[in-house]
Amino acid sequence: MKKWKELVPGAVVLEAGSSEKFKTGSWRSFRPRWIEENCIQCLFCWLYCPDMAVKVVEGKMTGFDYDFCKGCGVCARECPGKKGQKAIVMEPEGK
Amino acid sequence: MATELKLKELSKKPDIFCHGHRMCSGCGAPTVVKMVLLATEYPVVISNATGCLEVSSCIQDLTAWKTPWIHSAFENAAATIAGVETMYKSLLKRGKMPENVKFIAFGGDGGTYDIGFQSLSGAMERWHDMLYICYDNGAYMNTGIQRSSATPLGADTTTSPAGSAIPGKLQPRKDLTKIMAAHGIPYAAQASPSHWMDLMKKVRKAHEIKGPKFMNIIAPCNRGWRSQTDDSILLSRLAVETCYWPLYEVEDGKLKITSKPKEKKPVAEFMKPQGRFKHLFAPGNEALLERVQQEIDKNWERLLKEDAAE
Numbered sequence: 001m002k003k004w005k006e007l008v009p010g011a012v013v014l015e016a017g018s019s020e021k022f023k024t025g026s027w028r029s030f031r032p033r034w035i036e037e038n039c040i041q042c043l044f045c046w047l048y049c050p051d052m053a054v055k056v057v058e059g060k061m062t063g064f065d066y067d068f069c070k071g072c073g074v075c076a077r078e079c080p081g082k083k084g085q086k087a088i089v090m091e092p093e094g095k
Numbered sequence: 096m097a098t099e100l101k102l103k104e105l106s107k108k109p110d111i112f113c114h115g116h117r118m119c120s121g122c123g124a125p126t127v128v129k130m131v132l133l134a135t136e137y138p139v140v141i142s143n144a145t146g147c148l149e150v151s152s153c154i155q156d157l158t159a160w161k162t163p164w165i166h167s168a169f170e171n172a173a174a175t176i177a178g179v180e181t182m183y184k185s186l187l188k189r190g191k192m193p194e195n196v197k198f199i200a201f202g203g204d205g206g207t208y209d210i211g212f213q214s215l216s217g218a219m220e221r222w223h224d225m226l227y228i229c230y231d232n233g234a235y236m237n238t239g240i241q242r243s244s245a246t247p248l249g250a251d252t253t254t255s256p257a258g259s260a261i262p263g264k265l266q267p268r269k270d271l272t273k274i275m276a277a278h279g280i281p282y283a284a285q286a287s288p289s290h291w292m293d294l295m296k297k298v299r300k301a302h303e304i305k306g307p308k309f310m311n312i313i314a315p316c317n318r319g320w321r322s323q324t325d326d327s328i329l330l331s332r333l334a335v336e337t338c339y340w341p342l343y344e345v346e347d348g349k350l351k352i353t354s355k356p357k358e359k360k361p362v363a364e365f366m367k368p369q370g371r372f373k374h375l376f377a378p379g380n381e382a383l384l385e386r387v388q389q390e391i392d393k394n395w396e397r398l399l400k401e402d403a404a405e
Contacts, residue, residue: 007156019115019152019159027120043102047291048328050125052114059103068114072121073325090325 024051028071030090034063038087045075045088097136100295105133109161116159117151121324123314123331124148124230126288128201131228131312132162134295137197137302140179141165144172144206147237147316148230169210173218173227176200180223197302198225204245205235208271219278219307226301226308229271232316240319244269247339248390249383250371252319257374262383267390275309276345282308284344284353289332293342293353300344313340321370333365338395343402350401359395362388 008014041061046054053069055062076088098104111132118125124147132139142165143149149166152159167175176198186192202211207229215227234252235241242252248267251257255264276283281304286294294312301308313334315327322330334340335354339362342354363384366372375384 002156013153013156013158015156015158016161017110017113017115017159019117019154019157020113022115022117022154022157024115024117043106046106047102047130048126048288050118050122050129050327051116052110052112052125052129056106059106065114070120071324072327073323074121074126074328077325078328 023067024070025065025067028066028069029093030071030073031066031093032064032069032071032073032075032088033091034061035085035087035089038082038085040080040082040087042080044078044080048074048078050074097299100134100292100299108133111135111139111161112152113159113161115157117154118147119316119318119324121317121327122147123232123288123316123327124203126327127228127230127294127312127314130288130291130294131199131298134298135197135199135302136299137195138162138193139197139199140176140183141198142167142172142176142179142200144200144202144211145169145237146203146206147232148201148203150237169206171214172200172202172206172211173225174214176225176227177214177218177221177223180225184224198223200225200227202227202229203235203237204229204231204233205237205243207231208244208269215275215309216278219275219280219309222306224305224307226298226310229309229311230314231311232314232319233268234316234319236316236319245271248387249375249380251321251374252371262374262380263371270394272309272311272343272345275311276348276350278307279348280307280309281305282344282346284310285340285342286310286312287331287335287340287342288312288314289328290335290342290354297344297353300346319371321373322368326368330365330368333360333368336360337362337365338391339365341395341398343398350398350404352398352402362391 053065079088140163241254249263251263257263315330336356
């Protein structure tokens, strides 16, 4: 952590999005697991994720960013899945 | 050409509010901010009232924002952005700024309903071209769940504790969206992250209108509402379906309900999963629960009447 004398005067932050250096993934006690065969690519997980931790490439869900996922489980709760089978399940961390 | 309001297209836009912020796990507010900024197609300048969002999105030199963002005090987010907007107009006249920069202020319910109300009311009256967004989680969550004027009737908070003396907060909440509409501003609306399309359409509409705009968006807080970390979207959906949080807009004085629930659910369905209302389901408190339902019914009937008028 920087000392106050090392900060830019007026506490101006010059680097946009610098919070990406702070990994919040260690907060997690539950871990989302993606089950690709049940995924219908609705992207609700991406939309509702409060931590921008669902990776979407070219409009397709490709997995989670575990560096930032806090394990809240909103994605799993909102996942409609396929034929009643969820595409995201929460599992205890460290199992 | 504006990005289509389809998730596949929206997901290709770069994040303006990015990860690494330190809002609690499962918080509703970052989702609200993300949706507002996804719907925004213009460069934006943002001011932020003190509150959860402000203190946890920019800690020391680590900021989650990728757009000019100003931290202001609790009471003056609206005045801050009003000043920026005035400066911008002057610079624009002198050809020193590009056209179509938009101005947004974010505030929580404490910084909007209570502490920041005078500066918000003033900015609206002075007709600044800005959009004020209140993310309403119904108490001062950042400082430890104290009641605000947005806290619903009967809710248990640390300054309206449910116990033998009182059954939670004794007063109903202030209807701020209506109060803002009463300023005669061109656009005031209420939205919920569960109804994302409705929310984004409202944001888009607001940006196309010149003058002061206000949006009130529900943002569940699992710490203060004493619920689970995974139910922020579920609870915001139930809030709409029970008519606790009706989705409507007031455009040039004309009120329009934008989403009517197919079947109006009893408000108990919204309250049951929340620990802050636990005591209302205990024997002896039936009357208060009934009063909560009556307040909501009365408000909904009034909205339906205003919607049908004209």
